[in-house]
Amino acid sequence: MIDRTEPILEAKGLTKHFPVGGLRMPFSPQRLLHAVDEVDLAIFPREIVAVVGESGSGKSTVARLLAMLYRPTRGEIRYRGRLLGSLRTRRALLAYRRHVQMVLQDPYSSINPVYPASHGIFRALQLHAPHRSAREQRATVERSLEIVGLTPAAEFIDKYPYELSGGQRQRIGFATALACGPELILADEPVSMLDVSIRIGLLNLMAGLRDEQGVSFLYITHDIASARYVADRMFVMYGGHVVERGPVEDVLAHAKHPYTQLLLSAVPDPRAEVTVGPSSETGEPPRVVNPREGCRFRERCPLAIDECSRVTPRLRELRYQHFAACHVATRDGDAGSTGAWPATRTGDVGMSANGQHEGAHDARGPGVVYEGVWSQGR
Amino acid sequence: MDGAATILDVEDLVVDYVGERSNVRAVDRVSLQLAAGGFLGIVGESGCGKSTLCFAIARLLTPPAQIVSGKVHFAGKDLVQLHEGRLRHLRWREYSVVMQSAMNALNPVMTVGAQLADAMQAHERISKQRARDRAAQVMRLVNIDPLHLKSYPHQLSGGMRQRAMIAMALVFTPNLIIMDEPTSALDVVGQRSLMKQIRELQKQLGFAVIFVTHDMSLVSNFADRVAIMYAGQVVELGATRVLFTDPKHPYSAGLLQAFPSIHGPKQRLTGIPGNPPDLRYPPKGCRFNPRCPQVHERCLVEEPWPHVLPDRDIVRCHLYARQEAMAG
Numbered sequence: 001m002i003d004r005t006e007p008i009l010e011a012k013g014l015t016k017h018f019p020v021g022g023l024r025m026p027f028s029p030q031r032l033l034h035a036v037d038e039v040d041l042a043i044f045p046r047e048i049v050a051v052v053g054e055s056g057s058g059k060s061t062v063a064r065l066l067a068m069l070y071r072p073t074r075g076e077i078r079y080r081g082r083l084l085g086s087l088r089t090r091r092a093l094l095a096y097r098r099h100v101q102m103v104l105q106d107p108y109s110s111i112n113p114v115y116p117a118s119h120g121i122f123r124a125l126q127l128h129a130p131h132r133s134a135r136e137q138r139a140t141v142e143r144s145l146e147i148v149g150l151t152p153a154a155e156f157i158d159k160y161p162y163e164l165s166g167g168q169r170q171r172i173g174f175a176t177a178l179a180c181g182p183e184l185i186l187a188d189e190p191v192s193m194l195d196v197s198i199r200i201g202l203l204n205l206m207a208g209l210r211d212e213q214g215v216s217f218l219y220i221t222h223d224i225a226s227a228r229y230v231a232d233r234m235f236v237m238y239g240g241h242v243v244e245r246g247p248v249e250d251v252l253a254h255a256k257h258p259y260t261q262l263l264l265s266a267v268p269d270p271r272a273e274v275t276v277g278p279s280s281e282t283g284e285p286p287r288v289v290n291p292r293e294g295c296r297f298r299e300r301c302p303l304a305i306d307e308c309s310r311v312t313p314r315l316r317e318l319r320y321q322h323f324a325a326c327h328v329a330t331r332d333g334d335a336g337s338t339g340a341w342p343a344t345r346t347g348d349v350g351m352s353a354n355g356q357h358e359g360a361h362d363a364r365g366p367g368v369v370y371e372g373v374w375s376q377g378r
Numbered sequence: 379m380d381g382a383a384t385i386l387d388v389e390d391l392v393v394d395y396v397g398e399r400s401n402v403r404a405v406d407r408v409s410l411q412l413a414a415g416g417f418l419g420i421v422g423e424s425g426c427g428k429s430t431l432c433f434a435i436a437r438l439l440t441p442p443a444q445i446v447s448g449k450v451h452f453a454g455k456d457l458v459q460l461h462e463g464r465l466r467h468l469r470w471r472e473y474s475v476v477m478q479s480a481m482n483a484l485n486p487v488m489t490v491g492a493q494l495a496d497a498m499q500a501h502e503r504i505s506k507q508r509a510r511d512r513a514a515q516v517m518r519l520v521n522i523d524p525l526h527l528k529s530y531p532h533q534l535s536g537g538m539r540q541r542a543m544i545a546m547a548l549v550f551t552p553n554l555i556i557m558d559e560p561t562s563a564l565d566v567v568g569q570r571s572l573m574k575q576i577r578e579l580q581k582q583l584g585f586a587v588i589f590v591t592h593d594m595s596l597v598s599n600f601a602d603r604v605a606i607m608y609a610g611q612v613v614e615l616g617a618t619r620v621l622f623t624d625p626k627h628p629y630s631a632g633l634l635q636a637f638p639s640i641h642g643p644k645q646r647l648t649g650i651p652g653n654p655p656d657l658r659y660p661p662k663g664c665r666f667n668p669r670c671p672q673v674h675e676r677c678l679v680e681e682p683w684p685h686v687l688p689d690r691d692i693v694r695c696h697l698y699a700r701q702e703a704m705a706g
Contacts, residue, residue, distance in 0.1 A: 054565040165653040166424075195423040196592060200636050200649030222565060229638035229647070252640055266570040267640050268595035 006080070007042040008184050008216055009066060009100065013075035014039040016061050020289060034288040035061040037240040038075070040315075043184060048210055048217040050227035050248070052263070053237035056287065059220045062237075063186045066218065067102045068093075098128040101177035105189040107169035111161045117172045118145070118157045121179045128180040144175040147213070148205060167198035174205060184216045185209075191226065203230045224263055228252055236260045239288045239296035242315065246322030256324035259297050295327070303328045382413035385553055385586055386435070391448035391458075393427070393434045396441070402657050404430040404443065406610040409684075409692075412586050414553065417577070419597030419618070420590045421633070422607035423654050428590045429478075431607070432558050435588070436475050437465055452554070470501045473554040474547035479563055483543060484531040490517075490542050491527030498549055516545040519579060537568040544576065548583070556588045561596065573600050594633050598622055605692075606630045609655050609665040616690025626693045628670045664696065672697060 017032040036058040043049050051059045064070045066077060068084060077084040079096055087093050104110040111117055118141055125137045132140070138157070145153035148171040161169060170190060177185045187206070191199040207230050209215045221227050227234055227248065234251050236244040236259065244257040255261045286296060295301070298308040307327045315323040318331050393405035404427040412418050422428045433439050435450055437457050450457040453472050457465070477483035485493055494513040498504050504512070514524035520541040531539055540560055547555050557576075561569040577600050580587060591597055597604055598618060605615040606629065614627040625631040632650040639645075652669040655661055661668055664677040676696050684692040685699060 054567065167653060195654070196594065197423060197633060197636050197650035198653070200638070200647045201651070203638070204646075204649075224566075225638045225640045228640055229644070249644075262567060264640060266566040268570070268593075268599055 005044075007044050007078075008080065010042040010078045011062075011066065011075060012040050012078075014041070014062065014065060014072055014077065015074040016058075016065055016070055017073045029290070031289050034240045034291055036065065037288075039237075039242050041235065041242075043216050043218060045183065045216055046210055046214045047233065048206060048219055048231045050219045050221060050231035050234045051237060052221060052224050052227050052234060054222060054263075056239075057237040058240040059222075059237050060188050063102070063188045063218060063220050067100065067186050068096070094128060098180045099183045101180065101182040101185050103170075103173045103177050103185055103187040103190045106193050107166055107173055108193070111169055111172060113161050115160075116158055117161045117164055117169065118159075118175075120172070120176045121145075124176055124179055140179055141175075144179040147178060147209070148172075148175045149201070150175065165198075166194050167201060170194060170202055171205070174202075174209075178209070178213070178215070182215060184218065186218045186220075188220045189222070190219075192221070192223070199226070200229075206230050224252075225267055236263065239286050239291075241296060241312075241325060243297065243326070244322075244324040245315070246319065250319060250322045254319060254322070256318050256322070256329040257297075257326045258301050258303055258328075260324075262300075295325075382415055384411050385414045385452065386410075386412040386588075387449075387451040388435060389449040389451070391431070391434055391450065392446040393430050393439065393443055394446050395443050397658075400658065403660075404610055404657060405434060407448075408607075408610075408612050410605055410612065410615060412554070412588065415580070415584050415586055416603065417580065417587045417589065417601045419601035419604040420588060420607060421592070421594045421597060421604060423592060425654055425657070426607045427610040427657075428592075428607050429558050432475070432556050432588065432590050436469075436473065436556055438475065466501070470497060470547075470552065471550040472552050473556065474550075474552045476543050476547050476555060476557040476560045478559045484539060486531055489528055489530055490534070494527070494546055494549060497546055501550065512549060513545075516548045517542070519548060519582075520545045520575065536563055537572065540564065540572060541575065544579070548579070551583055552585055554586045554588070556590075558590045559592070560589075561591070562593075569596060576600070595637055606633065609660060610657060611665065611694060612684070612692055613666070613694045614690065615692040620689050624689075626687065626690065626698060627666075627695050628672050628697075629666050632669075632671075664694075 014036055015038055016036040017034055020031050020033045039062060041049075041062070051062060053059045061070065065072050079100065084096070087096055112119060121141045121144060122137060125132065125140060129137070129140075141157060142153040145151070145156050150156040150168060150171050164172065173190070174185075191202050194202065203226055206217055206219065210217065219227065219231055231248050234245065234248045235242050236251070236257065238259050244251060244255070244260045251260065252264065255264055286299070288296060293312050294310060295304070295308040295313050298304040301308065305328060311327070313325040313327050315325045317323050318329060388408060388410050391405055391408045392403065394401040394403055406427075408431055410418065420428050420431065430439070430443060433443070434445055435457070437460070439445065445458055448458065453468060455464075455468075457468075460468075484490070488496070491510070491513055494516070495506070495509045498509045498512065513527055517524045517527060522538055522541055522545065526534060526538070526542070531542075534542060540563070543560065561572050564572060573596065576587065589597060589601060601618050603616065604618045604621050605612045606621075606627065607613065608629050614621060614625065614630045621630065622634065625634055629650070635647055636649045638647060650669055655665055655668070663679050664670070664682050667673045667677040670677065674696070680696070682694050682696045682699075684694045685701070687693055687698060687701060
């Protein structure tokens with residue numbers, strides 16, 4: 001399904017540092033928050049790439065860098081082979097923004113309340129396709145409203161934002177992004193503000209746009225289950241670094257990085273029984289200011305070894321197309337099978353390790369068994 | 379329910395938001411019981427009335443919201459009838475509330491310790507020294523170093539702030555703690571560890587919890603019983619395990635179907651089509667009928683009653699009218 005020929009967008013060594021702190025004392029070093037460090041990423045036509053991580057992991061900064069809302073500190077971004085930095089004319093920039101659109105997180109604050117909700121779509125068309133007649137523009141707006149499921153479109157075209165529910169507003173967001181015929185949509189937590197019963201509809205919409213319109217998505221989310229539901233490939237970010245990436249199913253079934261395993265173990269499963277033990281993990285993602293060399297997860301990591309505080313781990317291919325940045329993770333087994341950690345297989349995530357999960361697991365059919373160092377039951 | 383005594387008994391509670399032209403019924407004839415030491419999850423989408431219900435139980439509603447009818451039996455009294463002065467004796471000592479967003483609920487210009495002392499002195503004559511000791515004690519309970527009593531809220535991380543809120547609720551070890559989405563500002567990992575901590579404290583101290591959330595999967599592993607709310611009504615109430623393995627109300631079933639899972643084969647999910655109703659104009663008959671996959675004529679004209687089935691307390695759906703008659 002994924003066309004491997006040429007990426008739409010490719011980033012190499014993408015880095016963004018923000019200066020923090022107010023006035024500096026003379027000779028004191030500038031304090032820099034490392035939001036994104038050395039991220040390589042490519043998005044191909046007709047695929048959904050999920051970027052998963054906790055808040056503060058740098059995932060939104062990646063989307064904003066790609067949308068040219070921030071200028072990278074280091075690294076390069078290429079669109080269809082052309083460096084973004086070389087796009088200087090208004091026409092070239094417009095063409096880029098037309099093909100790489102963005103959908104924002106909060107549909108309540110991102111639509112102008114004093115105009116009909118379709119106003120933003122018309123504005124986008126006037127900017128990107130000024131040669132079209134008013135009638136053609138209206139037809140395009142109606143078509144994009146129909147694609148996102150706001151039917152009858154002729155009715156929705158005149159509605160004001162206050163007349164729309166949250167899910168419908170977010171569909172307007174997608175319609176605005178779609179109207180100009182984009183190749184890639186950068187969606188920054190597009191469903192996290194919506195009610196649970198509405199979310200799936202929008203995820204299905206994203207999958208449908210990929211399959212039918214051939215649009216690619218960068219799907220930024222903290223919800224690993226929804227990433228699995230729509231995405232083809234997945235990036236896991238922690239403290240500004242990509243710690244693991246690969247095909248979604250492979251990353252979930254064979255999570256290599258202890259942080260990915262921790263994320264997986266934290267996903268609640270309504271269908272599973274859980275025994276309550278002492279909380280195993282109370283740590284929180286770091287604010288990476290002037291970091292030293294070394295793995296940024298080491299303080300929370302049960303597997304950390306000396307090397308982790310000396311050398312920053314680089315992404316290594318541990319399975320086919322599946323990379324992880326961990327000194328301890330190995331090619332054949334998963335993190336922990338090196339003996340640094342007792343009891344590597346704690347069974348299905350979300351279950352106690354006392355064996356009762358076997359039956360429950362079978363009942364769900366031939367699923368994936370997660371392996372890893374985080375057990376919830378003890 | 380068996381064994382433990384009931385400490386909270388809500389009977390046909392009705393809450394209206396009073397408007398100029400008409401009233402909006404945000405909570406409609408809600409009845410539920412909570413056993414001592416129990417953990418009740420209340421799940422629903424935004425605007426379903428779950429927070430209003432909580433505030434009504436705690437008697438914290440402010441106009442235009444008001445309790446129209448119903449009873450809230452707690453500590454041998456009907457909270458609905460109590461005056462402010464009497465409520466003051468119960469609040470914080472017998473029951474306490476943890477608000478949704480710690481960032482807004484904590485005072486940004488007071489240290490955490492000062493806020494804790496303030497709360498204690500408002501409800502009990504207590505010496506400064508004893509207040510300080512007690513504050514350190516509850517902070518330790520929630521795994522925060524008592525050093526942070528001298529910290530201001532902005533100096534704490536999101537998870538610590540939420541735990542500090544829970545610490546405040548614990549100062550007089552009440553019998554009931556009402557929690558209104560305390561984890562919604564946290565990340566998955568933080569949510570999980572906070573939930574575990576609440577559960578542990580509960581085991582240790584024996585208080586009962588009402589836990590309001592929009593995230594069904596969050597309570598699934600922690601609550602004993604779950605109430606599903608839709609458009610101001612409890613549509614299903616029962617033991618968590620039973621409800622999650624065999625949801626009877628089409629809305630509960632739909633909600634469960636709306637969660638992608640990280641387990642098992644990938645399935646296409648549909649969610650629930652449509653949107654929750656505008657409570658100013660609730661649909662005639664069953665309030666879920668415009669979105670229900672199993673809707674039939676009766677649903678359009680007649681409002682379903684809360685039916686009692688052998689394995690659960692409430693199912694507000696016509697599909698189970700006959701089953702109830704046979705069982706009962």
